[in-house]
Amino acid sequence: MTGQVEILLDTNLCNGYGVCVTIMPDVFDTPAGSPVAVLLRDRVEADETDDLDEAIRACPAQALAKRELAS
């Protein structure tokens, strides 16, 4: 049984490209003027992990990671 997954954003690495926002706009945001992305929430449900995995792969700065949470 897969539970929630925690999203880890390393703001030291993030370049604010916004690629993640195009994949999961309800999770990531790049507010105007912000040099880095921000998390609108820090967890995704099990059925969203494909999208999260894609966002992690697509980040050119490798600033995203995830951690499985016990359900």
Added chain:
Amino acid sequence: MVIVGASAAGLSAADGLREGGYDGRIVILGDEQHEPYDRPTLSKKLLVSQGEPQLHALRTPERLEADGVTLLLGHRAVGLDVDRHYVVTENGDAVPWDAVIITTGSRPRTLVTTEAETLPVLRTPADLGLLREAAARYGQVTLIGAGLIGLEIASSLSGHHVEVTVINDLELPLRNILGEPVAEQVRELHRRHGVDLLLGVSVESVSGGPGSYSVQLSDGSTHRTSFVLVGIGVEANDEWLDGSGVALDAGVVVDAAGRASVPGVWAAGDVARLLSHPSLPESTRVEHWTHAIEHGRHVGLNVARGSHADYAAVPYFWTEQYGRRFHGYGRIRPGDTAQLVEGALDEEEYLVLYGSGEKLHAVVSCGCVRSLRGYRKLLERNGTWREALDLTGHTAPIHTTSPPTPADATTNVRKNVEAS
């Protein structure tokens, strides 16, 4: 398994192999001495950063070790033996393979001066250092070519007290990827920021050297500048496969699964010429970042699983110019209709759809990044123009067999997009 090219595509191919269940040895051969790094940052961020450029590693040594991936840097591949299954490197090594994935990427096209000096490009950290030094020393840079990278450089430099000139043979740079209405906005953005655009002229020759160049233009004029940087597109790093038996056509020709013409040989990323893809009208190489990632992974999965699944990810690019972020999905085709569905073109945020008849081909946004997901999903499942308009909440009357008519001339724009 051997992966030739320590590129974003190559590393993703290794990930795909592991994800697909392959548990044998993976060797990645890289030609540069650097650990693989985030290359987009060179033109998108580091040009105007202070101090030594900080390159972000694409993979830490710990991660590679955990994944069981052996990275051999400074091992440029010079030949492929498809009978005995070896990759030959310039050091004379013969690296054996059961399957090989070619991810050698592309390199910038170059121009030489009349004195036979190769003009600078922006591809590596060393190139970046040279450009930063020249911009600081001369306060003047001329870019030959106006692709995404060239215009990103122009946008970065012109905000930092550097006099920038852009020379391009097209009247409207980026029209083929942004579409005419958006490309016009980008052109005006550059003009407003003081970039001198010399458009519709080509370069006949360049002479001189750093500090004093003369650029002869096709209209008979001469442009004088302190520093020249060339950004006229890229070509595939495939010449090392000449004579190997692997079919080449300005890139390694691959089918929808990523297979080259020789069994056991695959290719991914911008070195691969895709023979068929649902979003692309003809065989093409795709040179965007996320394509390298997704195609690399896809091919790795196919190799590991012994499967031949078709690759169908929708092409995507992004660029930042003067703080405005542009994102695009899909591929605009000649004759497409453009329709503005969000914002206004002369404002900071807008979104334009491209398509013809009932087909949606592409979406390009400036700032409206949060709206993109819906259109992207539509492009992934080959959705229609009507479905795209439904997404916008747009209520214009829609004709089922011809492009839609703008409902309101002040909020809609409709133009034909020509290939360039």
